[in-house]
Amino acid sequence: MRTRTVTMQPGPLRADARRNREQIIEAARTLFLRLGPDVPMEEIARSAGVGVGTLYRRFPDRDELIKAVSLDTFSRLAELATRAEREEPDPATALTRLLHSALELHLGLATASMSAPGKRALMDSPEVSAYRTEAIAVVGRLVRRAQQEGTIRPDIGPGDVAVALAVVSRFLPPALLPTDLPPTENDLADMARHRLFTLMIDGLRTTPGTPLPGRPIEDQDVETLRRQRTPF
Known part of the structure; x- marks a missing residue:
């Protein structure tokens, strides 16, 4: 049968x-x-x-959950990169939009408590590699187009942009600051992060001068940021 x-x-x-x-x-x-x-x-x-x-x-286990969240985040980044390139006719504006989106995604946040083997497995993941490659390719195209138009300085490459963004991203988001801090100190860390991001963007441009958000950060603010464990 x-x-x-x-x-x-x-x-x-x-x-x-x-x-x-x-x-x-x-x-x-x-x-x-x-x-x-x-x-x-x-x-x-x-x-x-x-x-x-x-x-x-x-x-x-926690590593598997963090891996899933990170993979989803890299997927979102690749999608945001494609959308910025498609929707923004000005390459410098598209690049700024993409970098701001990447900053707000907090790409490295979830992996902060991941085990060393888990981090290696995540970074070696073909899916993560594909999404990361896609996003970096968009950055490269936008940088080259903006350089041809004379809006982005000619002596940088997409790797410079990625490294600069990684440095800015090291600032802790306000949500991860000690919960007993007053709101004004949380606001200070967020303002400092966005001012640094704006300075980074201006450093890429041939004609800097974008108004900085918030107010100038004074010497006493530096001590406040140190108490918050904000790395710099």
């Missing part, structure tokens, strides 16, 4: 599983930004509206 093979078609359970996974990733991203990458897994499950068992079935 011939054995009949029955192929199971995706049903509601598979759709629910996909939805649960997306909810967990989004909840983890939000909590990583608000509370830091060491937030308890139980809190992530609660915020995602799923049970802890469901979370661990999808992501057996």
